Amino acid sequence: MSEELRTRIQEVIEHEPVALFMKGTPQFVMCGNSDRALRALREAGAPVTAVDVLPDPAIRQELSAISGWPTIPQVFVGGELIGGADIVEELAATGELEHTLEAALGADYRSSDSDRTVSVLA
Amino acid sequence: MATDPLRTLLEHAFPDASELKVEDRTGGGDHFQVTVTSPRFDGLTLLDQHRLVNDALAEPLRDGSIHELRITTRGTQ
Numbered sequence: 001m002s003e004e005l006r007t008r009i010q011e012v013i014e015h016e017p018v019a020l021f022m023k024g025t026p027q028f029v030m031c032g033n034s035d036r037a038l039r040a041l042r043e044a045g046a047p048v049t050a051v052d053v054l055p056d057p058a059i060r061q062e063l064s065a066i067s068g069w070p071t072i073p074q075v076f077v078g079g080e081l082i083g084g085a086d087i088v089e090e091l092a093a094t095g096e097l098e099h100t101l102e103a104a105l106g107a108d109y110r111s112s113d114s115d116r117t118v119s120v121l122a
Numbered sequence: 123m124a125t126d127p128l129r130t131l132l133e134h135a136f137p138d139a140s141e142l143k144v145e146d147r148t149g150g151g152d153h154f155q156v157t158v159t160s161p162r163f164d165g166l167t168l169l170d171q172h173r174l175v176n177d178a179l180a181e182p183l184r185d186g187s188i189h190e191l192r193i194t195t196r197g198t199q
Contacts, residue, residue, distance in 0.1 A: 070183045087168045
């Protein structure tokens with residue numbers, strides 16, 4: 001189970017252009033820091049794929065084991081950990097977030113699609 | 123938990139910090155804002171700067187004493 005879960009989390013990190021591991025979903029955010037990260041990403045026009053870590057504590061354990069980052073939310077762009085809410089907000093404020101998104105995803109990264117949510121549970 | 127134990131952990135990790143603040147954001151003892159200015163951050167990415175703070179507070183993060191952590195780091199250059 002745990003190995004399968006880890007593989008699914010790794011697939012999301014590697015294959016989704018912008019992965020946001022958060023408490024709750026974009027439609028129903030359950031934590032202030034997850035909300036801050038989501039807002040900053042939306043303002044930068046990022047195509048967000050959200051994963052709710054709350055349905056099973058094992059998600060958070062496996063995620064932190066992979067990333068070496070202890071807290072939620074965690075934002076990955078192009079498979080790379082960008083950071084948590086504070087870093088994403090700070091990068092957004094300086095305009096660096098948009099540069100990071102462009103560098104990883106191409107100049108036309110802005111998506112008109114709404115956020116989507118995927119599950120890592122079987 | 124109180125802010126003092128967190129402050130002590132950060133003082134051990136950043137003995138040369140020129141600024142070190144721990145605030146209890148809600149008064150409930152589990153939502154904290156920490157602010158550290160240290161030459162150790164010079165030349166590091168924000169990600170690596172925050173990793174150092176997370177490492178210093180690994181124990182209270184792991185055992186759930188810290189429910190929410192906000193971090194502000196600055197180098198000295």
